[in-house]
Amino acid sequence: xxxxxxxxxxxxxxxxxxxxxxxxxxxxxxxxxxxxxxxxxxxxxxxxxxxxxxxxxxxxxxxxxxxxxxxxxxxxxxxxxxxxxxxxxxxxxxxxxxxxxxxxxxxxxxxxxxxxxxxxxxxxxxxxxxxxxxxxxxxxxxxxxxxxxxxxxxxxxxxxxxxxxxxxxxxxxxxxxxxxxxxxxxxxxxxxxxxxxxxxxxxxxxxxxxxxxxxxxxxxxxxxxxxxxxxxxxxxxxxxxxxxxxxxxxxxxxxxxxxxxxxxxxxxxxxxxxxxxxxxxxxxxxxxxxxxxxxxxxxxxxxxxxxxxxxxxxxxxxxxxxxxxxxxxxxxxxxxxxxxxxxxxxxxxxxxxxxxxxxxxxxxxxxx
Numbered sequence: 583x584x585x586x587x588x589x590x591x592x593x594x595x596x597x598x599x600x601x602x603x604x605x606x607x608x609x610x611x612x613x614x615x616x617x618x619x620x621x622x623x624x625x626x627x628x629x630x631x632x633x634x635x636x637x638x639x640x641x642x643x644x645x646x647x648x649x650x651x652x653x654x655x656x657x658x659x660x661x662x663x664x665x666x667x668x669x670x671x672x673x674x675x676x677x678x679x680x681x682x683x684x685x686x687x688x689x690x691x692x693x694x695x696x697x698x699x700x701x702x703x704x705x706x707x708x709x710x711x712x713x714x715x716x717x718x719x720x721x722x723x724x725x726x727x728x729x730x731x732x733x734x735x736x737x738x739x740x741x742x743x744x745x746x747x748x749x750x751x752x753x754x755x756x757x758x759x760x761x762x763x764x765x766x767x768x769x770x771x772x773x774x775x776x777x778x779x780x781x782x783x784x785x786x787x788x789x790x791x792x793x794x795x796x797x798x799x800x801x802x803x804x805x806x807x808x809x810x811x812x813x814x815x816x817x818x819x820x821x822x823x824x825x826x827x828x829x830x831x832x833x834x835x836x837x838x839x840x841x842x843x844x845x846x847x848x849x850x851x852x853x854x855x856x857x858x859x860x861x862x863x864x865x866x867x868x869x870x871x872x873x874x875x876x877x878x879x880x881x882x883x884x885x886x887x888x889x890x891x892x893x894x895x896x897x898x899x900x901x902x903x904x905x906x907x908x909x910x911x912x913x914x915x916x917x918x919x920x921x922x923x924x925x926x927x928x929x930x931x932x933x934x935x936x937x938x939x940x941x942x943x944x945x946x947x948x949x950x
Contacts, residue, residue, distance in 0.1 A: 588889060588929055591656035591663065593772055594646060599654045599668075609641060611686065611925070612653075615655055615666040617816055617898035618919040619763060619782070620908075623693035625655055626667050631676060633687040639687075647674050647689045654772040657895065657924070664895045665768035666922055668775045670696050694775050695766040700748035705745050708738040712756045716764075716779040719749050726769060730780030733758055734864045753779060761871040767899065772829060783899050786916050790894050791903035792887065792933075800906065801892045805885035807911045810941060813880045814849035819870040821861045832866040842914045843881070843903070844941030883915060883935035890926075896920050896931050904935070913942025 590613060592865045594608070609629040626908035627647075631639050641647065649671045654830040656665040670692040698719075707715045711899045712927040720727045731826045736743065745752045750764075757764040757779055764779045770886040796879055842927035855869050883904065889895070896902065923930045 587660045589658040589770075590781075590924055591654070591658060592657075594651060596651050599652045599773060605640065606646070608938070609687075613922075613924045615654055615922040615924075616919070617666070617767070617922070619765065619899055620918075621924050622667070622695050623667055623765075623767070625691050626665050627653075629687045629689070631687045632683060635801040641687055642676070647671060647687065649673060649691075652773075653689075653691055653766075656768075656772060657922075657929070659889070659893075659895060665770070665772055668694050668768045668773060670694060670762065674697070674919070693766055694725070695750055696849075698753070699748045702808040703745055703752075707743040707745070709735065710743060711735040711924050712743070712760055712881070716753055716756055720779070721778045721927040722749070725766065725777040728778045728780065731760065734868070735745065735872055735926040736836045759868050759872050760866070765875050765899065772797050778899075782916065784842065784901060784916055788903045789897060789917075790892070791905040792885070792896075793845075793905045795906040796886075798912075802885055802887045803891075805883060805907065807881065807883045807907065809881050811850055811880060814851070814878050817855050817870050818852060819855040819858055819861075819866045820864070821858055821866045830874065832861075832863065832870055841851070842916065842937040842943055843869060843939035844913075844943050846939045878938050879936035880896065881915075881940055883911070885931070886930055888933040889931055890929065892931070896933055898933075902935065909942065913937075914926055 586700050590607075590610075592602040592610070592613070594602050594606070606629070609632070611628040611630060613628075615628045622809040629641060631641060645651075651671045653667075653669045653671060654665060655667050655669070657661055658664075670690040670693075673690050674790045675688045677688060677691075679685045707718070708717070711732050711734060713729050714735075716729050717727055718727065718884055745927055747755070753764045756762075763782055764777070764782050766777050768774070768777050769776050790801075792802045792805065793800050820829050821832060822829055858866055858869055859868065887896070896917065898917050901912050901914055902917050906912070917933060918936050921932040923932070
């Protein structure tokens with residue numbers, strides 16, 4: 583599927599994905615992969631559903647697309663392979679038609695974090711830090727851990743970390759209260775996934791600049807920006823001294839994530855953290871960090887590009903530069919989401935960007 587130097591890779595299997603049969607690739611109309619910092623990644627395949635027997639289509643009869651079969655979708659850009667998702671089929675639908683050749687099979691699925699969200703558990707983790715808990719839970723699955731250490735280790739007599747939900751929900755809860763994120767993304771080879779529990783990935787070299795208004799050097803079809811002054815909050819966290827019961831206001835620490843901007847937007851709203859009276863200082867600092875970190879991005883961008891023209895796979899949860907939008911909105915952004923839409927002869931990427939204010943923090947952009 584696709585043409586020229588861009589080729590689709592599709593693997594599917596009941597437990598171990600293997601290269602899709604020729605008839606599947608011939609029937610494939612489109613493939614879509616959604617990659618996002620929030621929630622699970624997902625995919626959708628649309629296939630033409632012809633009948634090779636009077637009673638049924640082999641695409642249904644062979645059970646290849648029955649849940650919970652495994653699917654890996656990737657692309658070859660030149661000689662460089664990129665895995666977009668290691669996923670699990672969750673449902674399929676048949677779109678019947680009176681017109682010969684117009685019937686379709688729609689296959690939908692989630693990334694492999696679904697495996698962590700199928701069973702609610704009740705258990706405790708005595709004398710363990712949040713990062714140690716994260717490593718233990720991730721280690722129960724076939725995932726490569728990417729866990730950032732945390733320092734707060736409660737003693738068993740003081741506080742007992744307790745899980746009363748699915749592993750996925752609990753890992754996200756632990757991440758949120760440390761100002762972190764949790765997600766699973768594919769590794770460099772099919773079938774291998776990496777579980778990231780830690781800060782957003784706002785370090786490193788930005789991806790090739792998204793260029794607009796540059797004439798023949800433009801590589802983006804559409805790009806728009808917005809600024810919302812009400813996104814950020816200034817949390818008020820008040821705890822009590824365990825001996826004197828005197829109220830102690832805990833200031834919000836510096837954000838873990840760099841703002842990526844010259845003019846950091848200042849919060850206009852003040853919130854009050856609830857149910858923190860019994861917190862110690864470390865817990866209070868983490869709550870203040872989590873509440874200020876979670877909505878600090880006031881500038882956003884949305885657009886789409888033709889992959890053949892851009893010449894790269896735009897990676898979600900990474901940095902990218904913007905060029906040609908003017909001094910206010912040029913510079914480095916965090917890629918919050920990318921939607922890959924692949925059809926015969928066409929590969930489009932839709933994206934969402936964000937950062938903490940306006941103005942580029944550096945005059946340089948990644949142009950190659």
